[in-house]
Amino acid sequence: MYSKSPKIFNFLLLSFLLCFIQISLCEVESNDKRFSPSSHNNIEKRALSAGVVFQYTFGGIALGLFGLFLLLCFGISFCLNRKAMSGVILSIPWTLLDFILDALFVKNQGKDVPSLYVPSIIFLIGPVIVNIVLSLMIIINEKKKGSTEFRRWFYDNSSFAATAAVLAGADMSTLKLLYSEIFRMKKFNAPFSDDSKTMILWGCVISSIIADIPQFVIQILYKREVEGDYTLIPFLKLITISVKLPIAIIGRVFEALKDRRKPDKRRNNDNDNNNDNNNNDKEK
Numbered sequence: 230m231y232s233k234s235p236k237i238f239n240f241l242l243l244s245f246l247l248c249f250i251q252i253s254l255c256e257v258e259s260n261d262k263r264f265s266p267s268s269h270n271n272i273e274k275r276a277l278s279a280g281v282v283f284q285y286t287f288g289g290i291a292l293g294l295f296g297l298f299l300l301l302c303f304g305i306s307f308c309l310n311r312k313a314m315s316g317v318i319l320s321i322p323w324t325l326l327d328f329i330l331d332a333l334f335v336k337n338q339g340k341d342v343p344s345l346y347v348p349s350i351i352f353l354i355g356p357v358i359v360n361i362v363l364s365l366m367i368i369i370n371e372k373k374k375g376s377t378e379f380r381r382w383f384y385d386n387s388s389f390a391a392t393a394a395v396l397a398g399a400d401m402s403t404l405k406l407l408y409s410e411i412f413r414m415k416k417f418n419a420p421f422s423d424d425s426k427t428m429i430l431w432g433c434v435i436s437s438i439i440a441d442i443p444q445f446v447i448q449i450l451y452k453r454e455v456e457g458d459y460t461l462i463p464f465l466k467l468i469t470i471s472v473k474l475p476i477a478i479i480g481r482v483f484e485a486l487k488d489r490r491k492p493d494k495r496r497n498n499d500n501d502n503n504n505d506n507n508n509n510d511k512e513k
Contacts, residue, residue: 295322306411313417314409321396321403327473328399330466331444338463342454345447352447356440357398363432364394364404371425378420386416400440401432402477433481441474 299319306315335353339346368390372383383390390407397403407419408426421429448467452459 309413310410313411313413314405315411317402317406317409318411321406323469323473324400324403325396327466327469330462330469333462334466338451338460341458342451345451345454348443349447352440352443356436359439360401360432360436361395361398363428363435364397364401367404367425367428367432368394371421375422375425376420379422382415382419386419389416390419401429401436404429404432430481430484433477434485437474437477437481441470441477445470445474 299322303315303318306313306318331353335346335349339349368383371379393404393407406417408421409417411417444466448463448470451463452467455463
């Protein structure tokens, strides 16, 4: 049963994202028609309004069902392994949703404020390139210098690792899926070294600095410029980035502090081992 969970999760995630893109594009199309000359006809207005209501209702139901499914997957993963990073089940779809909203914003609303168009493109494409290159470097470096166990894992899951590296273009935190240990599956249990995990952590910090913060500023400036003419995609983008940014900053600071304590623990363990060895030598 649990072996099929990742495939079902991936299928429903892809279906949700495609459904959301379709709903968003329909919303943009309806906005364009709203200001066209033919939209003065009352019948067309009513039909358009009914279509928009249907799309929003369907989208809301789809979002709700997908959210419940994610919570179910989170609960299953947590029950199977309480030490697993089950939070990635919730954070990765949110990250991908935020990225799709950013791409749709640049495509459909980017030229509404000319001064924000070029920065929007730069802070969309630039971080994607940086994140993908950094992800591939981490995986390749781990494969070359890592343990035999990692090479064996990579041989069995090379396509999955490549997919995760590409998805990490949206946010470096997606790479944590490889060693999250969710569902107690080997696919999600890559034996990364501590150095690679530290590099992934700092990659997440860089991602927040070069992507999340600029995008948040762009959304605030856009909202101030357009005032009343504020559509669905910018509204959802502002919500996702407003939720993602503080959680990402707080979470990554906490992980950095946690990672910083590890060397101290290792030194204490080494000192304890040395003391035990010295005591044994004295007894002899």
